[in-house]
Structure formats: structure tokens, C-alpha cells
Amino acid sequence: MRKFILACILLFYIPLPVFASKVSDQSLVEEMKLDGYKTMKDSIRNFEKSNNVTVKLPKVPFNANIKLGKDSDSKLSLKWFDTRSTPPKSFNLIITSQTNNKFLGKTNSETVLLKDGIKGYYYKNNFHTLTFSTNGLNYQYSIKDTSEFTKEEIIEIANNFK
Secondary structure, three states, X not given: OHHHHHXXXXXXXXXXXXXXXXXXXXXXXXXXHHOOOEEHHHHHHHHHHHHOOOOOOOOOOOOOOEEEEEEOOOEXXXXXXXXXXXXXXXXXXXXXXXXXXXXXXXXXXXXXXXXHHOEEEEEEOOEEEEEEEEOOEEEEXXXXXXXXXXXXXXXXXXXXXX
């Protein structure tokens, strides 16, 4: 009888965290869709077509299970989420045309040299943030400031945009 009760408890207990995770992931995606986000692939395709450009993307430093994008004529916002990690992680990338360079060279930023001689601007507050321009586009990406990522790793992400 004890084995039966234990089996029932395990049967009902184990799926609950998995179900709760799926529900919260669905809630996040639905909330983002209400804010205009859609699949990353569709957002990139629309932005590239309307601006006649080719967007470069980074190798995100974690395994994202949710990838969303939002585009307009002048701005592309991409978000990667790993909701399975504790705490959850997010990586944000904003791409604009070079005529709209409001986030380059912010005060309190450190000028860094990327590969191919590209000048970037690194700053850290609650997020590690790096901005740079290449091929007619401005890129700004950020990741939550944790001890897991160093300034050098954040700069290396910029060196691996493809």
C-alpha cells in the first residue's frame, strides 16, 4: 500500500513543474505577441526587406528556448530567452539604421576595439551592454549583469556576429 501511495504521489508531483514551466513560457510568448512580437525569422525578413540590408546575428551565450522579434521600418528588436535556467536568462538585440544612432557612444561607456577594427562602446549598469556599427547598421545588445559573464565575453559576442 505504501508503494502505491508513493507511486501516486510521484506520478502527480513530477509533471507539475514541467506543466508550470510550459504555461509560464506560453504566457510570456502571448504577452510579447500582444506587444507586437512575432517569430524572429519573420521579423528579420521584414526588416531586411524594408531596409534593403542583411542583418548579422550573434551566437547567443546560452541555449534559448524562446526567440522572438519585433520590426518596424527603422528598428528591429530581437529577444532570446532561456526560461529553463535558474534564474531565467535573456539576451536583447536592437538593430537600427546608421542614421538613427542614438545609442552609440553613451556617456560612461568604454570604447573598445572589435575585430576588423570596428569601434564599439561597452557599458555596464544592471546589464552588460555593447553597441557598434557595421555595414550600415547600428547594433546594441545587452544581457543581465551576472557574475557569469565578463566584459571580455561580452566583447567576444560582438566579434562573432555573422
